[in-house]
Amino acid sequence: MERRSTTHRTSARIRIVGFMLGMAFAATVVGASRIPAGAGVLGADVAIVVAPTGELAVKHSGRVLAGTTLTPASDPATGQFTILDQTMFPLNVRVRGVPDMPGLDGTLWVELRGPDDQELFRGSLADFRDWTEEPVLLEPGVWSTFGLRAWIPGDVGPGYAGRMVQVDLGFRVSKAGSP
Numbered sequence: 001m002e003r004r005s006t007t008h009r010t011s012a013r014i015r016i017v018g019f020m021l022g023m024a025f026a027a028t029v030v031g032a033s034r035i036p037a038g039a040g041v042l043g044a045d046v047a048i049v050v051a052p053t054g055e056l057a058v059k060h061s062g063r064v065l066a067g068t069t070l071t072p073a074s075d076p077a078t079g080q081f082t083i084l085d086q087t088m089f090p091l092n093v094r095v096r097g098v099p100d101m102p103g104l105d106g107t108l109w110v111e112l113r114g115p116d117d118q119e120l121f122r123g124s125l126a127d128f129r130d131w132t133e134e135p136v137l138l139e140p141g142v143w144s145t146f147g148l149r150a151w152i153p154g155d156v157g158p159g160y161a162g163r164m165v166q167v168d169l170g171f172r173v174s175k176a177g178s179p
Contacts, residue, residue: 043069092135
């Protein structure tokens, strides 16, 4: 009987040690696989995309501006796109942006600059739904680069946090010299 009791005590001690080692291993694995803390700021995400049309070719179509975690304190997101007049005559081109959701219409601001760095549009995303007032003259066979900026101005409330929007650029094309 004495021998069985000693074996039983040894077995119990081994189980306790094994349990403690298992708990230590599990705690190590959980601690090592934690996701690091973020910056604690939830901003807005914006993507501006462009696609070719019948008259215009686009160099690197698709996403031309990507801004993540935009806040009033963050730097503006920037991008650019390059288009080509594929016709045999000069074209007047007007641009607009059509967002997929209205959540950032009054909060997100956009600036569009033309090939000669002239400001074609600067204002809220809601106003960017309208065609630019002044057309850009594109010559046939010439690539023209446009610049974009998007930002959250400093005087907005917290309504931008966690919002996302994709803005599709549209082009209204007419022959130069026609209305």
